[in-house]
Amino acid sequence: xxxxxxxxxxxxxxxxxxxxxxxxxxxxxxxxxxxxxxxxxxxxxxxxxxxxxxxxxxxxxxxxxxxxxxxxxxxxxxxxxxxxxxxxxxxxxxxxxxxxxxxxxxxxxxxxxxxxxxxxxxxxxxxxxxxxxxxxxxxxxxxxxxxxxxxxxxxxxxxxxxxxxxxxxxxxxxxxxxxxxxxxxxxxxxxxxxxxxxxxxxxxxxxxxxxxxxxxxxxxxxxxxxxxxxxxxxxxxxxxxxxxxxxxxxxxxxxxxxxxxxxxxxxxxxxxxxxxxxxxxxxxxxxxxxxxxxxxxxxxxxxxxxxxxxxxxxxxxxxxxxxxxxxxxxxxxxxxxxxxxxxxxxxxxxxxxxxxxxxxxxxxxxxxxxxxxxxxxxxxxxxxxxxxxxxxxx
Amino acid sequence: xxxxxxxxxxxxxxxxxxxxxxxxxxxxxxxxxxxxxxxxxxxxxxxxxxxxxxxxxxxxxxxxxxxxxxxxxxxxxxxxxxxxxxxxxxxxxxxxxxxxxxxxxxxxxxxxxxxxxxxxxxxxxxxxxxxxxxxxxxxxxxxxxxxxxxxxxxxxxxxxxxxxxxxxxxxxxxxxxxxxxxxxxxxxxxxxxxxxxxxxxxxxxxxxxxxxxxxxxxxxxxxxxxxxxxxxxxxxxxxxxxxxxxxxxxxxxxxxxxxxxxxxxxxxxxxxxxxxxxxxxxxxxxxxxxxxxxxxxxxxxxxxxxxxxxxxxxxxxxxxxxxxxxxxxxxxxxxxxxxxxxxxxxxxxxxxxxxxxxxxxxxxxxxxxxxxxxxxxx
Ligand SMILES: Cc1cc2nc3c(=O)[nH]c(=O)nc-3n(C[C@H](O)[C@H](O)[C@H](O)COP(=O)(O)OP(=O)(O)OC[C@H]3O[C@@H](n4cnc5c(N)ncnc54)[C@H](O)[C@@H]3O)c2cc1C
Numbered sequence: 001x002x003x004x005x006x007x008x009x010x011x012x013x014x015x016x017x018x019x020x021x022x023x024x025x026x027x028x029x030x031x032x033x034x035x036x037x038x039x040x041x042x043x044x045x046x047x048x049x050x051x052x053x054x055x056x057x058x059x060x061x062x063x064x065x066x067x068x069x070x071x072x073x074x075x076x077x078x079x080x081x082x083x084x085x086x087x088x089x090x091x092x093x094x095x096x097x098x099x100x101x102x103x104x105x106x107x108x109x110x111x112x113x114x115x116x117x118x119x120x121x122x123x124x125x126x127x128x129x130x131x132x133x134x135x136x137x138x139x140x141x142x143x144x145x146x147x148x149x150x151x152x153x154x155x156x157x158x159x160x161x162x163x164x165x166x167x168x169x170x171x172x173x174x175x176x177x178x179x180x181x182x183x184x185x186x187x188x189x190x191x192x193x194x195x196x197x198x199x200x201x202x203x204x205x206x207x208x209x210x211x212x213x214x215x216x217x218x219x220x221x222x223x224x225x226x227x228x229x230x231x232x233x234x235x236x237x238x239x240x241x242x243x244x245x246x247x248x249x250x251x252x253x254x255x256x257x258x259x260x261x262x263x264x265x266x267x268x269x270x271x272x273x274x275x276x277x278x279x280x281x282x283x284x285x286x287x288x289x290x291x292x293x294x295x296x297x298x299x300x301x302x303x304x305x306x307x308x309x310x311x312x313x314x315x316x317x318x319x320x321x322x323x324x325x326x327x328x329x330x331x332x333x334x335x336x337x338x339x340x341x342x343x344x345x346x347x348x349x350x351x352x353x354x355x356x357x358x359x360x361x362x363x364x365x366x367x368x369x370x371x372x373x374x375x376x377x378x379x380x381x382x383x384x385x386x387x388x389x390x391x392x393x394x
Numbered sequence: 395x396x397x398x399x400x401x402x403x404x405x406x407x408x409x410x411x412x413x414x415x416x417x418x419x420x421x422x423x424x425x426x427x428x429x430x431x432x433x434x435x436x437x438x439x440x441x442x443x444x445x446x447x448x449x450x451x452x453x454x455x456x457x458x459x460x461x462x463x464x465x466x467x468x469x470x471x472x473x474x475x476x477x478x479x480x481x482x483x484x485x486x487x488x489x490x491x492x493x494x495x496x497x498x499x500x501x502x503x504x505x506x507x508x509x510x511x512x513x514x515x516x517x518x519x520x521x522x523x524x525x526x527x528x529x530x531x532x533x534x535x536x537x538x539x540x541x542x543x544x545x546x547x548x549x550x551x552x553x554x555x556x557x558x559x560x561x562x563x564x565x566x567x568x569x570x571x572x573x574x575x576x577x578x579x580x581x582x583x584x585x586x587x588x589x590x591x592x593x594x595x596x597x598x599x600x601x602x603x604x605x606x607x608x609x610x611x612x613x614x615x616x617x618x619x620x621x622x623x624x625x626x627x628x629x630x631x632x633x634x635x636x637x638x639x640x641x642x643x644x645x646x647x648x649x650x651x652x653x654x655x656x657x658x659x660x661x662x663x664x665x666x667x668x669x670x671x672x673x674x675x676x677x678x679x680x681x682x683x684x685x686x687x688x689x690x691x692x693x694x695x696x697x698x699x700x701x702x703x704x705x706x707x708x709x710x711x712x713x714x715x716x717x718x719x720x721x722x723x724x725x726x727x728x729x730x731x732x733x734x735x736x737x738x739x740x741x742x743x744x745x746x747x748x749x750x751x752x753x754x755x756x757x758x759x760x761x762x763x764x765x766x767x768x769x770x771x772x
Contacts, residue, residue: 001403001463002396003696009395079395270772279772282764288772289763293690293711300397300689307397325682378675385674389654389681394669 005083012080016087019060024093027053031094034268034356037349041362042209042216047173050097054128063096064106064126071110071122078306081256089261100170101125101132105178108248109197112236117197121176133174135165135198135222136245143379145180146190146242150224152181158228159183159196164221169373171207171220174200178248179229184239193241197233204228214365252374253323259302262295262326265333272355273340284340291333298326324380327370334364397692403467410468413444414475420741426478427598431556433479442511447485451493455505462633466640466695473641474648476744478599480514480553486637487517487552487630488561495578495618495626504559504580516557518548518581518604519627526631526756528572528624533606535564535577542566542579542616544609554590554602557583562606567621576624578617585609597747632709635756636694639709639716642752643687646720649727649745650684653677656731667730676726683719690715707769714762717753724749 005013028049030036039045057063065081067073076084088095096102106125109117124130141147150163161181168177177198184192200207204227209217236244270288273279302322337360338345349358371377385391399407417437426432441447450465451457465485472481485508492504507513523530533546544564554560560581567575581588587609593601618626654677657668667673694708702708724746728735735742753759 001399001692001696003693004700005395082395266770270770273772285767285772286760286763289714289766289770292766292770293715293763294686296693296711297686297689297715300693301685303395304397304685304689307395322682324678378671381675381678382671384678384681385668389674389677391654391657391668391674391677392666394665394671 005079009077009079009083012076013083013087016062016084019062020087020091020093023056023060024091026056027093032092034359037357038359040216041214041366042172042218044173047097050094051128053094054097057096058127063128064102067102067106067110067122067126071106071118072126078256082260082303082306085257085260088257089264092264095257096128098125098128098131100134101128101130101176104134104248104251105132105176107251108178108195108244109235111247112195112244114232114235116232117235121197130175131170131173133168133171133177133200134248135168135171135177135179136248137167138164139166143376145245146193148180148182148193150179150181151185152183152194152196152229154183154231155228157231159194159231159234161196161198161224161227161229164223166221167210167373168207168220168222169218171200171222172209172217176200177222178235180241180245183241187239190242191239193245194238195235195241195244196229197235198224198227198229199233202227202229212366213368214362249375253380254305256302256306258326259299259322262298262329262333263292266292266295269333269337269340272337272360276340276342276344276355278340287336291329291336294325294329294332298322298329302326323374324371324377324384327367327374328377330363330367330370334360334367338364399467403464406464407467407471409444410446410471411474413440414471414477418475418477420476420744423476423478423744429478432553432598432600433556437477438479438514439511441481442509445509447481447489447511448505448509450485451489451505451509455493455501456507456509457505462636462698463692463695466636466691469637469640470644470647470691473644473748476645476748480516480556482634482637482641483516483552483557484508484514487519487634488515490633491517491561491578491626491630492580492617494629495623500580500617513559514553514557515559515561516551516553517630518551518554518560518562520550521547522549524550528576528627531563531565531572531576533562533564535562535566535579535611537566537613537620538610540613542577542611542613544579544581544606544611546606548604548606550593551602551604553600554583554604555592555600559583560604561617562611563623563627573624575621576627577620578623578626579611580615580617581609581611585611595751597744597751599751631756632705633698635709635713635762636691636698638752638755639687639691639694639712642716642720642749643684643691645745645748645752646684646687646716646723649720649723649742650677650680652742653680653727653730660732673730676730680719680723680726683715683722687712687716687719707766710757710762710765710769713757714759714766717759717762720749721753 030038061074064073065076065084069075102125106122109121136145138148140149152159152161177200179196179198180193181196182192183194204225206223208221210219210221211217273284278284341355344355347354348361386393445458448457449460450462453459489508492500535542535544562579562581564577565575566577569575587607589605591603595601657673658666660667690712694712697705697708727742731742734740
């Protein structure tokens with residue numbers, strides 16, 4: 001057991017630091033100054049800002065760290081990814097964009113796609129030239145993902161797809177989507193789905209924004225009305241879609257970046273508590289310290305899971321554990337931030353007296369979705385209990 | 395970076411598990427609760443034969459020369475088996491103090507005998523306040539020529555009734571800054587004027603009152619430097635905290651595993667209770683917490699091994715987390731076992747009580763969260 005970094009890893013750290021030292025100043029003032037106004041999270045402006053910064057990271061070779069070199073990635077080790085996440089968190093700069101594409105869709109294509117699909121899609125995903133979204137959930141298929149009803153019927157070289165997806169994050173500016181479609185209506189429900197790549201600009205695709213409790217519309221309904229998808233856009237085989245989707249979910253729940261950086265949120269919160277004159281309150285100190293400790297639990301348990309992967313073992317129960325726990329941490333933290341603000345907690349951005357231009361309020365509301373997206377906490381606990389601890393299914 | 399146990403650590407863990415499964419069964423643990431001594435000198439000797447007492451001491455003092463991290467691996471297994479006796483008191487609370495502050499001669503004399511299993515020691519630290527800050531140390535040691543005279547009372551001293559010798563923390567100088575003026579002494583338990591009284595405890599572990607009535611200690615028995623003992627105590631406390639966390643983590647894992655097994659086999663309503671979501675989610679939560687115990691404890695142990703500056707905060711983070719988690723694991727452990735979990739015959743209560751004992755030892759969750767807040771400059 002050794003928690004220290006090798007020379008090579010430290011050299012990589014230095015490379016990142018050098019790069020950040022040079023480029024961080026190009027970020028807009030509002031990024032660092034909690035008092036300044038920032039664009040809405042669902043606005044084009046914010047999206048374009050994300051792409052602008054992403055391209056810089058891409059040019060520096062910091063995008064797709066874990067992707068193999070042949071697909072334009074860096075082929076970095078897991079530890080180098082940790083180092084990168086640590087440095088990004090330390091500098092408190094924005095991360096990459098097209099996260100669904102790079103984190104989930106790309107790896108799914110790498111694992112299950114054809115050579116042709118890899119050639120066609122991977123590079124533009126990394127560069128964020130094509131933005132991706134995830135068309136899994138439907139009105140009748142949430143936790144029970146195998147219950148997808150969107151229908152696909154073969155017509156020569158094409159599949160004609162009809163149906164509706166829901167909660168499609170980023171669908172309103174996406175170019176492509178991974179899509180689960182029922183193609184074998186006679187088969188048992190887990191075996192009747194097929195996994196496709198959908199061109200979001202194809203005729204018959206309609207995206208309608210759904211407004212979240214934050215007021216922003218980051219997710220959407222996606223309607224498909226006789227959309228034609230070429231058979232070359234099928235990933236894996238007919239009827240194997242559910243199993244491919246399970247692979248996607250593993251990528252979704254095991255990203256290492258999410259384990260790192262919570263200390264920074266706590267530091268920000270401490271600053272805020274000081275400004276509010278609350279930092280000497282023993283209850284505030286207790287809860288702040290607890291959040292800090294929990295943030296480290298997420299970090300080191302996440303690193304242990306990663307270490308198991310690194311040594312060729314399947315990640316233990318730690319990985320699923322941390323996904324649920326980390327999401328719940330966000331909710332506890334931002335709820336606490338509200339509590340520290342007292343009566344000011346009710347003021348939203350643009351209001352006179354709003355603390356830090358209302359960004360804690362936004363985080364508080366946005367984090368409410370955290371224990372629903374990527375699988376609800378209940379489902380994640382089922383997975384831990386049944387797959388991690390080996391308890392029987394009901 | 396590598397967070398997995400090394401090959402030798404795995405071997406140590408496996409062999410410790412096998413040894414303790416055989417030599418330290420629960421009937422032994424229970425017998426020792428009512429035993430006068432509270433430990434088995436034969437088992438103590440056997441452990442010394444395996445090199446456990448000297449595991450983390452350098453070879454020149456009769457030790458094995460392994461790291462603190464290795465010791466933590468062993469302590470986890472001992473905590474899992476609830477090994478009764480003065481292991482933590484001898485090896486960590488005092489042995490580490492001697493290793494840190496002792497003269498060459500003291501180290502040779504004491505550590506070698508500890509490693510051989512010939513010496514049982516304990517740390518006489520806390521007093522009636524029960525606290526572990528410098529300000530809590532008020533027992534006086536007065537300098538005379540060539541010796542010091544110690545008078546006062548120490549409370550909650552583990553295993554003082556069987557210890558051959560103590561490390562005594564006493565005040566040699568008054569003043570505003572409480573960290574100044576504390577001195578450590580190596581005191582033979584048979585010295586005239588020492589009176590030990592045993593306290594009855596919840597776990598059956600032996601805690602004592604030690605009264606010092608004009609006890610004379612030769613100046614040669616000062617451990618470290620006169621008046622400058624507090625930094626040593628502070629570091630020993632940090633190591634003791636991490637050791638306690640390892641011990642507790644081992645216990646918490648036993649509770650988790652035992653409860654999972656039970657949930658798989660106990661049938662109600664025609665199904666194993668472990669198939670009910672209310673039970674699954676409780677266990678998933680406990681699993682999260684126990685994994686966190688391992689993560690924070692190993693990280694903290696690593697900071698000791700590497701002399702990393704994060705040691706202080708790492709120790710407090712671990713203790714806060716492990717204190718709450720072990721307690722919660724045993725609480726749910728009883729709940730999931732139902733009526734049988736509440737009985738004297740089932741072993742769960744041994745852990746339930748040990749969790750409470752451990753939570754309180756060296757500061758509970760609230761205490762250490764406040765420490766973390768201070769370290770974050772809040
Ligand atoms: C912010 C946000 C972004 C999202 N982005 C996307 C996206 O980009 N693409 C996409 O495809 N989906 C997305 N989702 C959808 C998300 O994956 C689903 O909302 C989620 O899987 C839950 O499904 P549901 O909403 O239908 O709730 P349901 O499955 O109906 O669940 C309702 C409640 O029942 C509980 N429940 C259900 N089954 C069980 C069970 N077996 N045991 C115990 N409790 C159970 C749930 O935990 C929940 O509390 C997003 C959701 C949110 C909130």
